[in-house]
Amino acid sequence: MKKKLTIIANTPSINTRLLLDQTALGAKSIQSNLIDVQHYEASKADHNCVLNSSGIIIGTTENLGYMSGMIKDFFDRIYYECLEKTEGLPYAIYIRAGHDGTSTDMNIKKIITGLKWKQIQKPVILKGDWNQEFSQQCHTLGATMAAGIESNIY
Numbered sequence: 001m002k003k004k005l006t007i008i009a010n011t012p013s014i015n016t017r018l019l020l021d022q023t024a025l026g027a028k029s030i031q032s033n034l035i036d037v038q039h040y041e042a043s044k045a046d047h048n049c050v051l052n053s054s055g056i057i058i059g060t061t062e063n064l065g066y067m068s069g070m071i072k073d074f075f076d077r078i079y080y081e082c083l084e085k086t087e088g089l090p091y092a093i094y095i096r097a098g099h100d101g102t103s104t105d106m107n108i109k110k111i112i113t114g115l116k117w118k119q120i121q122k123p124v125i126l127k128g129d130w131n132q133e134f135s136q137q138c139h140t141l142g143a144t145m146a147a148g149i150e151s152n153i154y
């Protein structure tokens, strides 16, 4: 059976839509027959997207010193459906921030600590003015996660 890699992000702008798409393209770029990559805009994702995943990448903007409302709403909707059913799920985060990103990282981690997911790498914080390299960083994040799932290293 194929392993599912799930990518969920809020996409309030052209730039942030690009980041979600590039993360998914990166995950697909390893051309694994073993992995099914699914990516969703946060408002369209529910617990079924998370259950039975072998890895998850969450992307969010930082808004008012916190994760986006869409991502918080996503966690509110999936939390109890996923609690105790997704322990150990490998995860990574990217954060698109105007100038900071650290409090979003801290607050997402509080939620994910409750879910007992397993962090596979430091968060990718894409801060400051838009930079073309942000797309590449997301592409690499997707490819790294997919390669790790394929080779069972998490």
Ligand SMILES: Cc1cc2nc3c(=O)[nH]c(=O)nc-3n(C[C@H](O)[C@H](O)[C@H](O)COP(=O)(O)O)c2cc1C
Binding pocket: 013, 014, 015, 016, 061, 062, 063, 064, 065, 066, 096, 097, 098, 099, 100, 101, 130
């Ligand atoms: C209401 C609002 C609040 C924001 N608050 C923060 C913030 O607290 N910290 C930060 O680094 N960026 C903040 N930003 C900037 C967003 O993170 C940024 O606009 C978003 O990542 C989209 O970036 P883009 O211009 O590349 O599309 C805020 C943006 C909005 C619209």
